[in-house]
Amino acid sequence: MVTFLAGGTGTPKLLDGVDAAFDPAEVTVVANTGDDVELGGLLVCPDLDTVLFAGGSILDRETWWGIDGDTTATHDELGRLAEAADLSGGPRYLPPDRQTAGRRIARWRRFSGVAEFMEIGDRDRAVHVTRTSLLDEGRTLTEATRTLADAFDLDVTLLPMSDDPVATIVHTDEGAMHFQEYWVARRADPAVEDVEFRGSHAADPTPAVRDALDAPVVIGPSNPVTSVGPIRALPGVDDALTETPVVAVSPFVEDEVFSGPAADLMRGVGLDPSTAGVADAYPFVDAFVLDDADGTDLDRPVVRTDTRIDDAADARRVVDAVAAALAEVA
Numbered sequence: 001m002v003t004f005l006a007g008g009t010g011t012p013k014l015l016d017g018v019d020a021a022f023d024p025a026e027v028t029v030v031a032n033t034g035d036d037v038e039l040g041g042l043l044v045c046p047d048l049d050t051v052l053f054a055g056g057s058i059l060d061r062e063t064w065w066g067i068d069g070d071t072t073a074t075h076d077e078l079g080r081l082a083e084a085a086d087l088s089g090g091p092r093y094l095p096p097d098r099q100t101a102g103r104r105i106a107r108w109r110r111f112s113g114v115a116e117f118m119e120i121g122d123r124d125r126a127v128h129v130t131r132t133s134l135l136d137e138g139r140t141l142t143e144a145t146r147t148l149a150d151a152f153d154l155d156v157t158l159l160p161m162s163d164d165p166v167a168t169i170v171h172t173d174e175g176a177m178h179f180q181e182y183w184v185a186r187r188a189d190p191a192v193e194d195v196e197f198r199g200s201h202a203a204d205p206t207p208a209v210r211d212a213l214d215a216p217v218v219i220g221p222s223n224p225v226t227s228v229g230p231i232r233a234l235p236g237v238d239d240a241l242t243e244t245p246v247v248a249v250s251p252f253v254e255d256e257v258f259s260g261p262a263a264d265l266m267r268g269v270g271l272d273p274s275t276a277g278v279a280d281a282y283p284f285v286d287a288f289v290l291d292d293a294d295g296t297d298l299d300r301p302v303v304r305t306d307t308r309i310d311d312a313a314d315a316r317r318v319v320d321a322v323a324a325a326l327a328e329v330a
């Protein structure tokens with residue numbers, strides 16, 4: 001058994017090659033849910049869905065979110081109606097006292113569906129409607145995710161990190177905002193001052209996640225702050241990672257990041273935006289996979305390969321390096 005911690009695009013890209021060294025039936029993927037938002041009453045779980053759609057071979061691989069070839073008729077009409085209501089122009093948080101359903105609502109991640117600020121495709125929306133309805137019927141997010149994973153024929157086991165709500169809040173020079181507001185609506189423009197995982201102390205990793213963390217763990221080249229940080233913020237997770245063998249793939253080549261907002265976010269929380277900073281952030285990691293061109297001197301075993309992942313062949317090469325690193329420490 002092996003467990004991958006996933007968020008953003010880095011680990012999903014790595015998972016494209018997982019069968020190079022692992023039997024998918026023995027692979028568990030624990031996905032970050034700190035990015036989740038409730039948009040117009042629908043629970044959107046971007047990091048679960050990237051793994052879901054990649055595993056179902058329908059992911060839009062230009063953007064690494066949403067469904068390939070999806071239409072946006074509903075989203076476009078929502079935009080038109082927002083203008084009619086004079087309500088276009090950015091994310092609108094819902095007032096805390098308005099509950100839309102009986103499920104446990106986290107008010108710091110609730111956005112109005114008027115002026116929907118994330119582009120939700122039509123088929124993508126069907127996933128959010130289904131997930132939300134299953135939660136409203138009393139199922140857990142873990143159960144709803146299993147149903148969706150079956151519907152998309154996933155060959156790995158996909159778990160949300162928690163059934164409880166956690167929200168990644170980015171504190172910036174323009175105030176505190178949800179990660180999706182910072183990333184999608186503001187295009188990572190405000191200066192990051194701190195990052196908070198709101199709700200994490202009252203949240204628990206699920207029993208399935210606790211079990212999965214007994215196996216060796218792989219942290220792909222995901223953003224250490226907003227992709228892996230929320231998972232680590234759950235009670236007991238860092239202790240579990242200390243107890244089990246862990247291999248991490250650096251999302252940097254020295255101080256060059258492959259993609260996304262990792263550098264700004266790491267700087268914002270006081271970490272050096274580099275492979276060295278990732279190693280500092282991950283004291284429980286037993287071995288690292290670094291790029292051939294990354295000469296960072298680390299105090300732990302290192303396996304080097306070309307870590308750029310543009311296609312499945314690249315992913316398989318990096319997965320082979322991960323397996324070699326695990327063999328050294330497991």
Ligand code: FO1
Nearest residue numbers: 007008035045046047049065118119120184
């Ligand atoms: N990212 C964007 O940059 N713009 C969008 O409009 C957008 C919509 C969206 C809808 C569903 C979904 O699951 C993800 C979506 N993303 C969008 C990606 C998302 O903001 C982030 O990249 C992830 O949260 C990072 O893991």
Ligand code: CA
Nearest residue numbers: 241242244284
């Ligand atoms: Ca360890």
